[in-house]
Amino acid sequence: RKITIRLGCTIILSSIIAIPVYSSVANKRPSANIKNVIFIILDALRADHLGIYGYHRNTSPNIDKIAGKGLVFDRAIVQSGWTKSSIPTYFTSTYPSIHGVIETDDSFPKNFATMAEIFKYNGYFTIGLVDNVHISPLFNFNRGFDIYEELKDDEIIEGLRSILLNHYSAGLLDLDDLDEPKKNSLIQALKRSEKYNLVKNPGFEEGNTGWKSPRNCISSSQSRTGTKSAHINKKVFPSNNFWHLNQSIKLKHGCDYIIGAFIKTRGLSKDVTMGMREGKNKIYQYSQIGHLSGDNDWTLLAGIYTPYVCDDNYESEVIIRPGRMLDFIGGECWVDDVFVIPLSRVIEQGLPSPADKFFFYVHLLDPHAPYTPSGHYLRFGQRQGEVDMIDRYDGEIRSLDDRLGLIFDEMEAAGLLDESLIIITADHGEAFGEHGFKRHHANFCYEETVHVPMIICNPELVTSPRRVMGPVPAAVGLLPSLVDILNLKLPPGVKFQGKSFFRDKPEPSEPVFFYQGPYLKMVTDDRWKYIGDEYGISLGDVEIIGKSVAGGGAQMTVNPPGRSGTEYIADEEELFSSNLYRQHSRKIQDKIKQVFRAADRNLHNFGDRKEALLFDLKNDPGEMVNVADKYPRKVEYFQNLMREQRAADRGFKGRAGLISGGKVKITNDIKKKLRA
Template sequence: MANVKNILFIMADQLRWDFLSCYGHPHLDTPNIDRLAGKGVRFDRAYVQSPVCGPSRASCYTGRTVFSHGSTWNRVPLPIGELTLGDYLRPAGVTTAVVGKTHMVPDAEGMARLGLNQSTDIGVKIGQPGFDPYERDDGLHPTPLLRKRPKNLRYNEWLNEQGYEGENPWNDYANSAEGPDGELLSGWYLKNSNLPARIKEEHSETAYMTNRAMEFIEEQGDKPWLCHLSFIKPHWPYIAPAPYHDMYGPETWQPVQRRSEELEDPNPVYKAFTGARASEAFSRQGVRETVMPAYMGLIKQIDDHLGRLLDWLEETGRAKDTMIVVTSDHGDYLGDHWMGEKELFHECSVRVPLIVYDPRPEADATRGTASDALVEAIDLVPTFVEAVGETPAYHRLEGQSLSPLLHGKPEAEWRDAVFSEIDYAFYGAREALGTGTDDSRGYMIRTEDWKYVHFLGFPPQLFDLQNDPDEFNDLGRHPDYVERRAKMHQKLFDRLTARKNRITLSQEQIDAASNKEEESGILIGYWE
């Protein structure tokens, strides 16, 4: 089998799986992502390891669950010993770079313990995390936060060069609108979401990051590369440049998915999250209606720029040996289930789009098909490692290579459940519930027919996905489902105990070292 030379790993932040036309949205037309699906495989049941930016991405980059790698939230560093995509692909001579968001912080304490700092080559790679530095931009730059950072934001410097004045044009132009009297209307406020951003579309974050990805690819020449093009949108601030800000009116919005019964004697953890500011906002009349045009417009803008990028790859001949992946780090409630943001485990939050184009001839049989296999974000690392001709380190990696599914040769025993988790110690929900920082945890296991969520110290949630696909009826305390809950709890326990924590020795090394005491002169249990 020939190897893939290059990998274009595209991730959109907070993109729901069902807001693409190839996944069935009737009004949001995304022809370029659809075009990629027509040449590759569309995975219809793909799930993230945590419906929060940082831990989800840490799992995408390590191939390990949050429970294993320990970066449980946005501000929790990935431990210095964890290997990431760059570590796995460098032995194959692949340059790995991020263009856009990672939402991860370096393990400063671990680096200091080893005498490392980010001014050294190895320190830079650890701080990225694991990627070669290029254009990292996490896309959250309110002015007070920007002033605390030691370096200027490159995007801001570029905007200044284009004629946008001030110390923070990211905030004042790219993510703000203008009022009738010239006043600044911040995109941080949801009421301004349906107004056009004060920036030309070609200068927006999506356009800029697409350009930078193309520049990175061009600079590599004939050398193999992985470009992680990590779009900052459609994540909040929900605000889009013209003409994308008002492309989608009420006739294009899908009905909100919520019922009053969900709020009648709800699960305590779910109730605490429905009381969060974002959830209360999106539950009010008018808020979702104001945000929806921007959210949909930002997705349309991403699709348009991906079309520009895909055309360029084809015109330059790079598409023929480049694996291309489009996915998201989590979804967005947008008022569904009386929620805003993400965090919990309803499908609109934890399920993501995943489209993989494999250029190798072995994938010809599956082009344009859809797979209903239960796949996870941690499957991407072993897929990429195997694609470039390396052997996945399965003593450490917890995902499974998607190559058999891409090549029409499914493994005999593919997983029958997907797993995700949340550390809500950093949320107001913890204070509302009175839980400790180590006890504010939730774990999801989802099979073909059932979804079970275990919250430490609280009743579970249980959903019958065959009879209640919209997850309106929580059976977590229903007396008729005691046995089903017990079975799902056992399946969750089995998944948690199957994590990979012996990561320094491979299976082959263990086999070679087993039962070798006599050869070393170590005689245990002998009488004579």
């Protein structure tokens, strides 16, 4: 079976109630009426460029409209600064130091239950539509998904729209999963849609008219409807085959069609399938649907097909081959009532849904760089024809918002918003030179790259629009929050590091952490942000810490059980000759070297200084004045918090264990995609 998918108003901030973090923000009860959970990631979207977060430009009227009906988290903080590490934290509720997906070639870990696996465990049909090669099936990010496709943004939006509004799109029809009542419903829907059939002479009532066919293949011996069918009996005509029973049909590029035939077999020695061929200039794609052998009464072989090749008229020539066989040796086969019908027409006639509940993970690449909105969206900041980086970024947000708005409006008209839980957030933010760098990077801890939108909307769970004040850990906290409010059951042994946003007895002003690769780097609360100068990781029971030094190098500490050592190291040459390094195994040496390099660089881009940073966000929201020297006790408080968190990570890692997904060889083709 071929699986392919080709697939407002501005809210006034003062109209939304501001409430403390973790207060009764949602009605926590079993949510039987929620049939769709839609988790939308907008890549590189910073919160302060949306209207709902106070942005002065009208970039997001449709997202603002959804936010105005739901729950808005004022300060949602991600736990990593780039996609590759951030998404595994969303998927598993574990920090980067635990899940270990840090580098470009890292694959998803094998032993941590994913968000999709948990939803599937609870009876949801799971669908992932993504536009980012870092989280493609190549790196095993498709674990737990019934369907996981890497597509372009426009294809994702159209695919999501088609599935939500029709409950079917390419790849969702699998007859093996349909019970008899649903199969009968499908057959009735096909019958009611016969007038839209694109196949000429589908029941062979006019002989082989419209068909290329082997000789003597039209028969009256058996038929499903009418009086005739296509028939092969190897005993009577040993040279006959259905290889050449075919018809050419023009299909519109990007549209979904349901293609199939009814087939009967007797004593068939090899499989018979419903086959398609598409392409030109001797470059073809072959697809097939279903298979039958042995003895079968009239059986429907059908699937959903989307043409992938188009000419100047946006059409594609598809050769359908009903009853295609390979190495046909003996037995009989009949083919009748062949059809190619636009899927939308079949849906209108009552195509049954493949599942009662859906979980969607939608990862859109916009507004990620390069910022290339169409001309219509280059409306912001034009000064005599000039458009700068921020203007283009905002244009991409508005373009994306308009496309999402079409889906939201259609869902509302169809009554689907009431039965859908929508989560809108981002994997990280984006910088425009506020602290000396642009775009984003795993190293950067400032608000422009770590503060993302977090919007949760469903009228049953959130009965009135509300805002949650204070910081929340967006990535590590979302999954346990969904488990909490949807009353999901967990597979045996599943543990989270994050806690639900909606739990009953939270600790006051809980800190939120951010990791620079595997290193705990930043902690923040409702007023302060501390960016540390220490880099610490553990390997088994050995802890390795590197502390940055203003003049270069690092103060290195290695703490194996029963003994520890601390030494200032100026450079790598000195490191390699030190007893601190040489006394350990090669595996630990590699980690010591890794930590030293991180501490020596200490990339937080705050001037040329390497010391720890403390910002008073209440009086300095732009994070421009380091007040660490002014508040030494506050620095000590946050340092202790980070030490406690590193110890908690070590404990969790020891209990959970990590079965790495390994490394993926990055070929030149993959490099091109990663750079795109």
